[in-house]
Amino acid sequence: MSVFLPVLDGQVDDALLQSLARIGPVIVPALQAASILPNGSRYILLDNGAPLNLDQIVQWLDQGAEKVVIPLAQAKEVVGVLPRERVLLLLDVANASAVSETVRNGVSGVLIKTPTLDLDFISQFSKFFSGASIHVLSIDASVPPTPSTIRELRRSGAILALPSALLTLSASSAQQINVADALVAPLVSDRTDGLFPTVVTEDGRSLGLVYSSAESIKESIVTGKGVYQSRKHGLWRKGETSGATQEILTIRVDCDQDALEYDVIQHGAGFCHLEQSSCFGQAKGLAALQKTLKSRLESAPEGSYTQRLFKDPALLRAKIMEEADELCRAESKEEVAFEAADLFYFALTKCIASGVTVADIEQSLDNKAKKVTRRKGDAKPQWTQSVAGPSKPPPAAAPEPALAADEPIRMRTYDLARITPEERAQLLRRPVLKSEEMIAKVKPIVDNVRTRGDAALLELTAKFDKAQLKSTVVFPPFAPESMQLDPAVRDAIDVAYANVYKFHAAQAQNSTLVVETMPGVVCSRFARPIARVGLYVPGGTAILPSTALMLGVPAQVAGCNEIVLATPPRPDGSISPEVMYVAQLVGASAILKAGGAQAVAALAYGTETVPKVDKIFGPGNQWVTAAKMFVQNDTDALVSIDMPAGPSEVLVIADSSANPAFVAADLLSQAEHGIDSQVVLVTVNLSDEEVAAIEREVDAQAHALPRVEILRQSVAKSLIVKTSSPEEAIGFSNDYAPEHLIIHLPDASARVASIQNAGSVFVGPFTPESCGDYASGTNHTLPTNGYARQFSGVNTLSFQKHITSQEITADGLKGLGPVVATLADCEGLGAHANAVRIRLAAMQ
Template sequence: MAVFLPLLDSNVEGPLIASLARISTLIVPALQSPSQVPDNAKRHILYDQESTFDLDQIIQVLDAGAEKVIVPIAWANDAIGIIPAARLILLLDVANASAVSDRIRSGVSGVLLKTPSLDVDFIGSVSRFFTGASIHVLPTVQELPSPATIQSLRRADAILVLPTSSLTLSESSASQLNIADIFVAPLVSDRPDGLFPTVVTEGGRSLGLVYSSVASIKESIISGKGVYQSRKHGLWRKGETSGAIQDVINIALDCDLDAVEFNVVQHGSGFCHLNRPSCFGEVNGLAALERTLQSRLSSAPEGSYTRRLFNDSNLLRAKIMEEADELCRAETKDEIAFEAADLIYFALTRCVAAGVSISDIERSLDKKAKKVTRRTGDAKPQWVKKDAQPAPQAAPAPSTASASPDAPIRMRSYNLSASSPAERATYLRRPVLNSGEMINKVKPIVDSVRTRGDEALLELTAKFDKAQMDSTVIFPPFSPESMKIDDSVRKAIDIAYSNVHKFHAAQDEKNTLIVETMPGVICSRFSRPIARVGLYVPGGTAILPSTALMLGAPAQVAGCKEIVIATPPRPDGSISPEVMYVAQLVGASAILKAGGAQAVAALAYGTKTVPKVDKIFGPGNQWVTAAKMLVQNDTDALVSIDMPAGPSEVLVIADSTCKPGFVAADLLSQAEHGVDSQVVLVTVNLSEEEISAIEKEVDTQARALPRVDIIRESISKSLIIKTSSAEEAIEFSNDYAPEHLILHLKDASAKVPLVQNAGSVFVGPYSPESCGDYASGTNHTLPTNGYARQFSGVNTQSFQKHITSQEVTADGLKSLGPVVATLADCEGLGAHANAVRIRLRDMA
């Protein structure tokens, strides 16, 4: 922790700024940008009431390397949650202390307290109120604090903030304090000679242990050179005679205020009087390699390999690429270590040749670590093998920052017009399951149920659903107790059932299609219900009676004789009463109390108690999907499935007529389904401010939702795609083929004819996806993972099969028969031709 923080309140001379940067973090007002502030100086950016709140600009400041930002209390609620707490300090006037909510208190890591008093007891009470936060104290009076006050504040873990107009490199006076005097004020030595043990480091490596005095520390702060106190000879200006001088980067005090650390850049032969880099022996590892390469850069003989590397940039580039490739191919721990060492050697050679040190690399790493926003992390197209089979995942990598509760809940933005075809293709990918791998995982489960029946089903239900039961099937009539639900929920389900039943009843093909293709040749087609259907109703992270409704109502309309609903039981072995009520409404013939692959297997093969079905419907996790795909390809099961299913997804297209709150709500309604939910926002000519308004709504609304942790992860993998026209946006949507497509567009209904691929379309600002999920009448069981290119959502025809028939009269056969016989002869199928000719001869 620093002794004090300087606040730049006026034009400051360069030497003072340089000295301050060695011992403290600078507070720089956002409205100022002093050019004399060193690039490597740590800085806090202060926003006061005169500043204009701009969240994106604040994030840019943090991305550019600022340690923290200091914001007024009026901004706090908007900044908290977007800016990580570790990077946020609250600007607080004493008079406003009572206005601080618990959310603000827990959302910042420090407080800059403006106070007319430097009363240590009062400041201590503020510190206790902001438990765990650092307290920075900015006096609003002109009187300068005494060394005793500075010492008391520092020992109370409070950091004094002083305007630079009150600081000087000269001797302290009534109007200005010498910065070295302030820095050493809290120091206390436990040695008889009053000296302070001092650890000297370079790049995190210890060079030696020396001693400092108040005088030596002051001179180091002002000169920027390593100056220490010799116990025999007085002030020791390192390198004064040997030339092995030190540039001081930073001077810090330890937690007990009785020892000092100097972080330096060592020049010359080294720190030790034995001409070694360190008093603790020779350096090794990367530090040793760096010193060797630096030496070789100036002294390697012509013709040597190292000299060739320094002189031949093409050779060095080729070696770096070669070693990177070998590292990627290495498999064992020893091989990886060996190849990594080779790569580091050549990479560091490249750095030394360009004058880049390990310290420079470390500073760059530190700066990258301060970024609030993150790059996607994708490989450039030229480094992606064309013949490789990439894992089916969304190429833009999620930001790890989103895992923190303090990090902003934000999507990742891409400009479609600025994207290459390869980049555009990555936007269309979903992190879908590896079908072959998942099928291998579920096969033992499916086989166990197929061979051991109810016994295996009970065991697996106990293992995966944590429910100990004697039986897994419930048959009607269902007990009133099992369907006991709140009246408001019952009424909502009844209305939803009526709408879904009405819409699906309108789809029922009651009439036979009859066509006379030629005189005497009558062709017809008629529908028949699939006799036995299994409806899978998930019960993992959410209870979904709506899915039972969406699958049960069309099955009922189609006339299926047996409707078996499978859903995971609760730990006590019961089923959600809402699902039970829907089961009674749709006329379910049985309820299977099981989930996962084991439920799919029981439906596909049947057991002593579970009826076998002919077709399985319903969404589920990757285990359920893999099991459905497995059983539909097993001729022993003789079962089909509705469609390949995957994580829920929505694509929203929005132009300037959209309401940001509506758009955000639509995105979140799918994001809450699961961490693998897919959410895409396609903007049409929206400005950065308009997009930011939607992002802000996403973050604000998400934090108020009960499933915020799920949303945080799914949103971090979600995309914002920027387009310049509605046509370009819908073209991208057609390529993506979303499960749900929502149009927040001017004259949205006129754009519907452009839609070619989508599971279900929601037109206009007052058509939230939630309506289709529950009660508008359309079905919510829809194709995902891009399968909307080939599949329809579940409908009444999904529960029916179509049978064709033909009736040919004698006159009709006279006309059609020769055509059929000719084609049969062409294919060499004489029996086919004979079946026609024998009839024609009979009529002759």
């Protein structure tokens, strides 16, 4: 934890600079960022008024800068684009009240410039930025702060930013304050001798407990050596007689400001007087292995295995690759630990041979964690070959290896009678959706579109959809050439449109509900369409005019004034003619040629050409889902969404009466959506041969389908769950709450009454899920990930809102008024009661 924050101003003496680097971050002006403390802990201070170079800022952060300090005038350009924990806001005291909520929530702290150190103002300001770090920089750089001022600031939760011109390694004076005096100022010792407990660590491991004084701290800061205060012998310069010296890396103050931590590089026999590395015993684990390997590198016994590894790089490389493969194949906790230990041994041998320590590895990890830009992270081609692996865990536990091309495409089988309750619960789980992680990834995209509008949309569409556009939106009337279809496809769309329209028109609530709750008190409820809706139609691996129908028809039936359809363009910038034709059928008022999070952002906030909407509908990948979840929680957007969405799902219940070919076809029709599709077959009293017959059909049909490579991966993660009765099967299905449920049972119609949780149910052998997807009339935009427990699929009411009204006569108020006044008095809301009593009095 920082006690104060040095601000470099002009030329700084090297000795002072190195001393400051030992006690925490240093604020460095942007013009000096490249030359000062290239490997130290830095905050980069941007010049107030200079043009903002976002690429340069990202480069600084990627190279290890802790934070950037951004002037308020430029904050909107980086908020949401850079991680909030890497941004400090630079404020003048005069414009402290001009900070918007969006900016406040987008930074981790504030550096406020003030002419005087007014503690009352700083305390109030800290409340405004609750949860953020407050740094205070006095504009008056001629007078150093007193230790008591530093102490009071820290007690108020603020950190003093001190220009380096006010700091010195010499004794404090009227012009400068000693660095150690500034560091010690807020420290409080609970010891009678005034010493501070000091924990000494190396590579994250405790070496021992010592004590420090203001004098010893000062010498450690100046010399960079471990210097402490012996309770018996005074100043103790570690290793002065034994040779076991220490290099100080960092000196940190704990959160209570009553103890210190010195992170060091220990030389010689070790820290302890017993000539061991730590006062708490010899090193263990990686620390012990590193020590042994260093010793072996210097003087390995002739003929030892470690010496062979050091002298034979080819052998060492082969062992690393061998152990990595064995770790990948390990299954049990014990096996993974055993194989990982072997891999660590050989990997650390490689490191020590190259002069790399565990500390170097940890530093590299820390540096990578600071990077703002991220690689995609895919494996290189030589490591993506299929590897046969175990098929034990359910799909939520871990993704399964892809099958080789010549292997049968098979599901995994579990028997409810033979698994534990914990294993049954695991079968019900979906793959973990890392919502927070995905929202963090889409936030920069959303903020980019929100702040830059069409310009950002055009750039992102070129980047992600590989389409160079001149405009983002198409308005009606739509050009006839954009809707040229095969006549058979057009006729099919027309039939589907008619069926979907008929079913959704029947759902519309156009009548007013009127109830007289007591004489003279009439309450009403009536529906109104949501004025402006956005419909997201995915592109990607399939063209989906059916989704445009399923979203557009209920919006049309409900009477929405504006229907904005968003869909990714093709590389030539056009929209598929099937989707264009549906857009015309449903009366779309605009078509946004964009996909992904950027399309969701444009719908939520609007741009120069894209109309803002009030509610966003439609499925999509995890980027789309995360963006929808983000914007619905942003009060600046004032937009709602239809439902959370995840990978497509189907659960099929089948007994011996089911046709294996029908069952296999139903499973595959959902599995082809994507490699993350969730497919479950629940069998009822099927023999092993009957189950095998379905599996043979799955394999045969899959190999005959065009999307076989997707099926090969999704089916490998799919489940067969054996049950002993229809009731047990339906019970499992209700717990699973599938998006689509298909019932292959002789009495399928009668079983529907037992279904409690499902997006849509397909009853009997001649009701494939495909019909609901396209043209039966029901909607195919349905809840996934188990949300069928609490969400309905999209319907006409999804595009309507309901308003209530009440009308009370004078006689009605005479009966109701005293009740209302009594309840208002009970709650202490006198004005509520008065609004009633004043009317009752007027009637007397």
